[in-house]
Amino acid sequence: MSRHHRTGQDRTNLYDEITNKIIAELVAGRFPWVQPWGKSNTKAPLGLPRNASTGRRYSGINILILWGAVVQYGFPSQGWLTFRQALSLGGNVRKGERGTTVVYADRYIPEDEKQRARETGEEAQAIPFLKRFTVFNTAQCEGLPEDITIAAPLPPPGLIEPRVETLIAATGIDFRIGGDKAFYVPSHDHVVVPPPQAYFEPINWHRTALHEIGHASGHHSRLNRDLSGSFGSKKYCFEELIAEQISAFCCASLGIIPTVRHADYIGNWLEIMREDSRAIVRAASQASKAADWILSFLPENEQHADTAEHRRAA
Known part of the structure; x- marks a missing residue:
């Protein structure tokens, strides 16, 4: 199994980590899907988090994770990049910055399962896996193109x-x-x-x-x-x-x-x-x-x- 694929225990721990954080927010009277966008400590424009390199929106639980980071750290942007994407754009993540962990879920078919399917004529069974990866807000980077770092204005x-x-x-x-x-x-x-x-x-x-x-x-x-x-x-x-x-x-x-x-x-x-x-x-x-x-x-x-x-x- 690739080192990128998580064991059942790892997947459980990842779900627990996410859920415990959401529970803590709710117990504290904060709703992760309703962030205090109108308050003075929140600098980012209203909107869904996006990958600043590809322009694609993040989805599902990653929206809540990244919104939470924007509010917690006062980031002025909803744009996010991986370490390598920052480099590919001619910039870099500033030394000492800590990233935010988001998740990727998919399925894969091991080689031995493909072989079993060929031998039996049955359909190969895919195994689900979770992978963590780290992204950085564009405000944590330097040397990025200006159009990447400028926040989009609110609609009229x-x-x-x-x-x-x-x-x-x-x-x-x-x-x-x-x-x-x-x-x-x-x-x-x-x-x-x-x-x-x-x-x-x-x-x-x-x-x-x-x-x-x-x-x-x-x-x-x-x-x-x-x-x-x-x-x-x-x-x-x-x-x-x-x-x-x-x-x-x-x-x-x-x-x-x-x-x-x-x-x-x-x-x-x-x-x-x-x-x-x-x-x-x-x-x-x-x-x-x-x-x-x-x-x-x-x-x-x-x-x-x-x-x-x-x-x-x-």
Whole structure:
């Protein structure tokens, strides 16, 4: 086995490390998918973390890991590079800088398994593996081209709300405005959200709408998530954890500061994560895929011409 492939114990330790960090944040009253972007100590522009060399967005649990590092260390950029990528761009990581660990998940087929499959005629079984790799914020580097280090400006405020409403319409989801509660009905596949004037801050209408659209993305005709959980069940709370992150990822991409929509589920989320250290990784991965699906309905000239980061979360 290559030294890059992790044993089962190593994979478990990596899941535990990530999950324990997320649990610590939640216990402290901080939500990793809703960072304090509007506060003075946060210098980075709103948005999803990207590889500054390839332009690709990071996805899944890596979004939460890198957002956390930006907030913790006050980095002014959402751009990240490996040590070698910094060198390839003509720069370097400054001496003494510590990187941030992100994860790459994939599968491989050992040679003996390929041989067994050839001999038996059966399908070869792939083995999953996790690999850690280290990235550095562009602010930790020097000598990089100027266009790599300049932070992208926030979109003009006047573009935010029309873009969200246009995006919702473009998804083709049955979206209804009315009543006094926001919800998604899987059996009838429609979303209901109160009118904007029902919200103390109108921008919250868009955050709520994206949360419910996030639920609808999981319908069997779309991304086919398990939406069968009854209210209050673990399945139901896990789906809420996914929808919270979908809304946050979409908001960040659209220039809207994310907020927590359902903080009352925090006890359930902590219970789920303590029972299964892979839960937050799965939830972030599914949320990232759903956000990509929703944002794919933006006009082509607004999709930044990049695709989701190929380094997938587990």
